[in-house]
Amino acid sequence: MRKVLTVVLSLLLVAFIFASYIGSQATGKKGGTLIIPTLSGPRTVNDTVSKETSSSDVIAMFMSWGGTLIERHGVDGKFYPALAEKWDGPRLTKDGGMEIIWYLRKDVKWSDGRPFTADDVVFTLNEIYTNPDIPSSFQDVIRSTNGHLPKATKINNYTVRMYYPEPFRLAFRYLGGMYIFPRHVAKKWVDEKKFAEFWTIDSINKKEIVGLGPFIPVEYVPDQYVRFVANPHYWKKDKNGVQLPYLNEVVYKIISSQDAQKLAFEKGEVDIYAPRGTEFAYFKENEKKFNITVMSYGPAYGTQFIVFNWNNKDEAKREWFRNIHFRRAVAYAMDKKKMIDTLFNGLAIEQWSPVSMASPFYNEKVVAKYPYDLNKARAELKLGGFSWDKNGRLIDSKGRPVKFTIETNAGYTIREGMGNIITAALKQLGMDITFVPGDFNTLVNRMLNVGDWDAIIIGLTGSDEPQGGRNVWALDGSLHFWNFSPDVAKWVDPKHYQVPDFEKEIDKIFRENVRILDENVVKDYWAKFQKLASEYLPLVYTVNSLRLFAWRNTIKNVQIGLFGGTTWNIDWLYKE
Amino acid sequence: MLKYIARRLVILIPELWIITVIVFTLLQLSPGDFLDQYRLDPSVSKETLKAMEREYGLDKPAVVQYFYWLGKVVRFDFGQSFYYRRPVASLIYERLLGTLVLSLYSFVLSWIIGVVLGVVSALKKYTLTDKILTVVAFSGLAVPGFFLALLLLYMAAKTGWFPIGGMYSPENTKMDVWNAFKDIFLRLQLPAFTLTFGGFAGLMRYMRGSLLDVLNEDYVEFARAKGMPERVVIYKHALRNAINPLVTMFGYSLAGLLSGAVITETIFSWPGLGRLTYQALLQKDYYVVMASTVIGTILLVLGNLVGDILLAAVDPRIRYE
Numbered sequence: 001m002r003k004v005l006t007v008v009l010s011l012l013l014v015a016f017i018f019a020s021y022i023g024s025q026a027t028g029k030k031g032g033t034l035i036i037p038t039l040s041g042p043r044t045v046n047d048t049v050s051k052e053t054s055s056s057d058v059i060a061m062f063m064s065w066g067g068t069l070i071e072r073h074g075v076d077g078k079f080y081p082a083l084a085e086k087w088d089g090p091r092l093t094k095d096g097g098m099e100i101i102w103y104l105r106k107d108v109k110w111s112d113g114r115p116f117t118a119d120d121v122v123f124t125l126n127e128i129y130t131n132p133d134i135p136s137s138f139q140d141v142i143r144s145t146n147g148h149l150p151k152a153t154k155i156n157n158y159t160v161r162m163y164y165p166e167p168f169r170l171a172f173r174y175l176g177g178m179y180i181f182p183r184h185v186a187k188k189w190v191d192e193k194k195f196a197e198f199w200t201i202d203s204i205n206k207k208e209i210v211g212l213g214p215f216i217p218v219e220y221v222p223d224q225y226v227r228f229v230a231n232p233h234y235w236k237k238d239k240n241g242v243q244l245p246y247l248n249e250v251v252y253k254i255i256s257s258q259d260a261q262k263l264a265f266e267k268g269e270v271d272i273y274a275p276r277g278t279e280f281a282y283f284k285e286n287e288k289k290f291n292i293t294v295m296s297y298g299p300a301y302g303t304q305f306i307v308f309n310w311n312n313k314d315e316a317k318r319e320w321f322r323n324i325h326f327r328r329a330v331a332y333a334m335d336k337k338k339m340i341d342t343l344f345n346g347l348a349i350e351q352w353s354p355v356s357m358a359s360p361f362y363n364e365k366v367v368a369k370y371p372y373d374l375n376k377a378r379a380e381l382k383l384g385g386f387s388w389d390k391n392g393r394l395i396d397s398k399g400r401p402v403k404f405t406i407e408t409n410a411g412y413t414i415r416e417g418m419g420n421i422i423t424a425a426l427k428q429l430g431m432d433i434t435f436v437p438g439d440f441n442t443l444v445n446r447m448l449n450v451g452d453w454d455a456i457i458i459g460l461t462g463s464d465e466p467q468g469g470r471n472v473w474a475l476d477g478s479l480h481f482w483n484f485s486p487d488v489a490k491w492v493d494p495k496h497y498q499v500p501d502f503e504k505e506i507d508k509i510f511r512e513n514v515r516i517l518d519e520n521v522v523k524d525y526w527a528k529f530q531k532l533a534s535e536y537l538p539l540v541y542t543v544n545s546l547r548l549f550a551w552r553n554t555i556k557n558v559q560i561g562l563f564g565g566t567t568w569n570i571d572w573l574y575k576e
Numbered sequence: 577m578l579k580y581i582a583r584r585l586v587i588l589i590p591e592l593w594i595i596t597v598i599v600f601t602l603l604q605l606s607p608g609d610f611l612d613q614y615r616l617d618p619s620v621s622k623e624t625l626k627a628m629e630r631e632y633g634l635d636k637p638a639v640v641q642y643f644y645w646l647g648k649v650v651r652f653d654f655g656q657s658f659y660y661r662r663p664v665a666s667l668i669y670e671r672l673l674g675t676l677v678l679s680l681y682s683f684v685l686s687w688i689i690g691v692v693l694g695v696v697s698a699l700k701k702y703t704l705t706d707k708i709l710t711v712v713a714f715s716g717l718a719v720p721g722f723f724l725a726l727l728l729l730y731m732a733a734k735t736g737w738f739p740i741g742g743m744y745s746p747e748n749t750k751m752d753v754w755n756a757f758k759d760i761f762l763r764l765q766l767p768a769f770t771l772t773f774g775g776f777a778g779l780m781r782y783m784r785g786s787l788l789d790v791l792n793e794d795y796v797e798f799a800r801a802k803g804m805p806e807r808v809v810i811y812k813h814a815l816r817n818a819i820n821p822l823v824t825m826f827g828y829s830l831a832g833l834l835s836g837a838v839i840t841e842t843i844f845s846w847p848g849l850g851r852l853t854y855q856a857l858l859q860k861d862y863y864v865v866m867a868s869t870v871i872g873t874i875l876l877v878l879g880n881l882v883g884d885i886l887l888a889a890v891d892p893r894i895r896y897e
Contacts, residue, residue: 035746040855043660051614135628140621196631200662222670223847225746251746255845259726263733264740441608441860444616461617471621478615478622 022071022080023572026238028557032575033249036567037261037270041223041254045209046199047179048128048136058252061228062111062211063179065571066236066244069102069121070176074564077360077464079176083108083116083212083235090172090517097165098517100172104158109233110182112210118154123183125152125162125175127190134195142175144168145514150175167515169522170467182210214245214571226252236571246574265550266290271575272566273550277345283550291553296347296546298562299357304415304459305539306330306406306422309451310483311492316400317454318496321482325384327537331370332377333425339543343417347548351541354473354533358562359464360519361526368534377429394430403432404454410437418542419457447481451491456481457542464563466526467514473529475499475507482538502536577888580896581881588877592870596646599869603862604638610658610860632658645866654870655863659856664867667852672834674743674847677760679833682768686775691822693776694783695815701788709780716777721770725843728766738766741845767844771837782825787818820891827883831876835868 042058043050050056065071069084081087082105089100108116129138130149143149144164150171153161162175185208189198203209204220212235215228228250236244253270255261265273268290275283275294283294308321320326336350349357353367370376385397394402406423408415416437423435446453460479462468471477476485483503486494506529513525533539551558551566554576558566567573611628614620629635633644648655654664697709732738739745743763748756790796791814799809838850849868856864888894 033746049661051617051620135624137617137620137624140624143621196661201660202662202666219749221744221748221847222667223674223845223851224742224744227746253742253746255741256842256851257741257845260729260741260843260845263729267733267736267740269740439607441606441612444612445608448615458616 020080021066021082021085021236022073023066023236023238023244023569026244026557026569026572027240028238028246028572028574029576030242030246030248030574032247033251034247034272034555034570034573034575035251035253035270036272037255037264038252039254039256039258039261041220041252042201042226044199044201045203045217046196047138048134049196051137058217058226059179060213061215061250061570062209062213062217062231064177065214066234067180067212067214068177069104069180070173072173072177072563073561074568075559075561077358077561077563079173081105083180084176087176090167090169092167092517093163095165097163098167098171099161099163100175101155102160102162102176104160105235106158108212108235110184110210110212111216111231111233112182112185113233114182114184114210116180116212117157118160119157120180120183121160122152122154123187124178124181125150128181128186128195129178131190131195133193134190138174138178142171142178144171145511167517169514169517170465173465180212185210215247215250223254223256225254228252234571238572245571247570250570265292268552271552271555274565275548275550277343277347277545277548280345280347280548292550293553293558294548294550295560296548297560298547299349299351299544300547301356301358301462301464302459303351303354303462303539303544304418304457304542306334306418306455306457306542307481307539308455309453309481311451311489311496312454313452313493316396316398317404320396320402320404321454322498322500323384324536325380326386327540328370329377329380329384329429330422330426331537331540332373332380333422333429334370334540334542335372335421335425336543337372338421339418342421343414344543344545348543348545351544352534353530354469354539354541355466355526355530356462356464357544359466361464361466361523363523363527363530366527366531366534368531372425374425374428377425381429388430392430393432401432402430405434405436406455406457407436407438407443407453408457409440409443411440414545415457415459422457448478448489449491451484451489466529467510470510473506473533474510475503500536502532503538506532577885577896581885584877584881584884588874591877592873595873596649596866596870597642599866600638600642600645600862603860603865606860608860609634610862613859641862645863649866649870654867657856657861657864659859659861659864664863667864668849668867668871671847671849671852675834675849677743677764678767678771678841678846678848679837681764682771682775683829683833685768686772686779687826689772690776690779691783694780695787697780698784698787698791699810701784713777713780716773717781719773721774721837722839722843724773725767725770725840728770729843732766739763741843743845743847767837767840767846770840770844779822779825782822783818786821787814790814790818793817816890820887823886823890824883826886827879827881828876830879830882831872834875835872 038054038057040054042055043052044055045059047059047063050059066082068082070079071082072079084102085105087100087102090098093099104118110116128134129136129142144166146166148165150162150164155161164171186198189195201220204217207218209216211231214231214234216231217226217228219227230245230248234244238244255264261273262279264270283292287294310318310321312318312321340346340348352369353362355362381394386394389395396402406419408419419435423433426433447456460472472479476488478488484492486492486497509525509529513522516522547565549560549566555573556576557569557573559569611625614625633641645655657664657667660667693709697706700706729740732740743760745759748759751759796809796814799813834849838854841848841851853865853868888896
């Protein structure tokens with residue numbers, strides 16, 4: 001009896017451990033095709049080559065979800081075991097480095113039926129993502145502070161150790177989320193040094209794609225659609241032991257105009273749609289008629305801001321833009337409420353911190369805010385030594401009228417609208433502003449390589465991990481627009497280049513935080529960063545749009561969260 | 577005649593060369609390059625950008641890049657697309673069918689409708705029929721293609737008579753030949769209507785004007801005076817003379833067959849060369865732009881040649897030596 005009890009208990013325990021992956025508690029029905037609209041088709045299905053979402057969305061289908069060591073929950077944002085059923089670390093080693101030991105799930109098979117083992121993981125990290133001959137954006141991301149790359153060693157068939165010679169906090173999330181390549185297919189290409197030509201887009205129709213993710217692409221008709229079928233060997237099972245994914249097929253339908261996407265969604269030709277702010281109210285009113293659900297949830301990660309060129313060739317402009325009171329005046333003059341109402345139909349929120357509000361490191365308490373108030377803006381200008389002449393024009397302490405140009409990329413109506421709102425307010429402060437929307441490529445080139453600009457309204461992509469902004473905030477960062485180091489941008493005159501103390505502190509935060517593995521200490525670092533960035537305003541942030549979702553009610557199990565939209569749990573969505 | 581054709585074809589070579597030089601220079605002179613889209617991405621490092629620059633040959637001087645390209649083209653290799661990392665030839669080949677289906681269909685339609693209605697309108701000049709046709713023709717000329725396309729799309733969404741865009745439905749490959757054909761044919765109608773509506777109107781007005789001119793000529797009057805039946809007067813004498821300017825236009829418009837229709841293709845998600853070239857131009861994917869320029873130029877020259885030969889065929893007064 002006791003023996004039976006022990007067996008039952010240990011079985012329960014095992015069941016508990018094994019059931020802790022995402023989707024293990026799901027219920028649903030097998031079958032159905034999910035049709036997702038996309039604006040453009042994939043360029044490649046090789047992750048090291050892919051640079052745009054139209055490709056990475058397709059790649060994720062056969063490499064992400066259950067295809068990575070750990071998987072992130074779209075609602076609670078926590079990491080759950082996936083291919084690794086458990087792990088030790090990240091922890092410091094005696095030699096001052098750090099390690100993570102992954103214990104892989106057994107009996108997992110690639111979509112072609114070959115077994116998945118530690119060899120695949122070791123091969124992917126050592127021979128692909130850390131291979132100097134195969135540059136990739138992932139390689140840039142996993143480089144630690146002093147430029148070290150990790151190394152993997154196989155302990156046994158189902159245990160892998162990953163090691164960095166120095167502590168690197170982000171290793172866990174990046175290495176855990178690493179896409180794993182099938183060694184039995186990819187090795188030949190690496191050995192022949194032709195990896196950039198591996199898995200070009202033709203390989204979909206040649207049925208060469210092998211993955212661990214839920215759906216494998218099997219057909220691509222250029223500019224029309226990509227079709228995926230369920231991976232017959234996907235390892236996840238739902239609550240009742242039914243193999244996931246529930247859906248038989250997923251189709252990415254390429255509909256190149258947003259208007260056509262909207263109509264296709266109304267008509268039921270596609271199941272999911274990302275409404276624009278202007279369409280939200282329309283869909284909300286017609287939820288019943290179209291049998292859909294529409295929802296807004298949490299801020300998006302990307303940021304939009306105005307940035308000034310502190311190394312302008314004009315001495316007067318250098319002085320204004322480096323003057324903290326001038327920048328605070330601009331912040332006070334930014335009518336964010338008006339932007340939200342007129343440009344986003346109310347579906348946006350004011351942004352003050354450089355850290356995304358969805359991030360666990362976001363800290364509202366330390367962030368300095370500048371609500372719209374032209375009188376406060378005037379007071380700041382006075383503090384900064386500015387005054388007004390008898391015509392009401394703003395002049396600096398040396399009597400020079402404040403006159404400069406604000407630019408942005410044309411064709412992006414929201415940025416143009418922001419530019420108009422900012423320009424109008426600054427004109428009320430007596431500044432002489434010219435607002436010029438221009439060609440994107442020209443703008444980028446002048447911003448980075450020429451330097452003949454005054455102020456630019458532009459945006460950057462982001463994530464919930466502030467360290468992702470290293471290239472922007474580090475003193476030698478290649479996107480440190482406002483105060484490029486002369487070593488990075490040749491146009492910056494070293495004689496005029498100065499680094500204020502707050503910039504040095506931010507630089508230090510970005511270099512040091514990744515060496516610390518204790519999340520609570522890291523939180524303090526990021527709190528300080530947010531305080532400094534919002535007080536000294538090298539970037540004056542505008543507003544952040546909300547994420548908008550719409551899906552047909554026939555799609556079940558949709559769970560919108562801060563970290564995931566309609567498809568973050570695509571492996572257990574089902575269709576009625 | 578053969579000598580004439582040969583001469584024209586020989587001239588094509590320097591013509592092509594000059595045009596490619598001009599297009600390449602313009603591409604180089606326009607600001608920025610293909611890698612600009614990655615320069616503002618925080619996750620792409622300088623080293624990666626450098627490596628990509630080397631890989632694409634963008635670190636070399638423009639002249640070297642041009643001759644590298646030229647060297648390949650004379651061996652019928654159009655080079656690699658930066659964006660797709662695939663041979664340009666295969667990108668174009670994939671979209672050739674879609675482009676040809678759409679452009680040939682609307683080409684044939686607009687020529688038949690344009691010429692027939694033009695003749696009708698000329699013969700019934702100043703009657704109600706003529707006036708209605710004139711109104712239709714002018715609205716065809718006046719309504720912008722993108723607007724008509726959006727209108728049709730909206731109509732399709734409201735009525736459900738036509739699918740929203742695309743050339744194939746995702747089930748197309750699973751259908752038998754007949755149903756697959758029906759699927760594509762149904763999807764072809766709206767984009768083809770957009771292109772035809774814009775295209776036939778001009779032709780119709782040309783045909784009308786040209787036929788009216790000829791109908792006022794003395795020899796038409798003479799033919800009628802000597803008692804020739806009206807049918808013979810018009811179809812044998814007047815129409816053959818009136819068709820000359822349209823034959824020249826026919827040659828020119830052949831060149832447009834493979835250049836695609838960017839706006840219509842984009843709105844209806846049609847897989848055509850116009851979208852490919854347009855995207856390539858925006859992204860400065862040089863070799864795709866160059867390839868479509870070469871194709872466009874060859875077609876233009878050939879189209880003119882065909883036009884000239886046809887002209888000689890229909891008009892006995894024209895002889896090429």
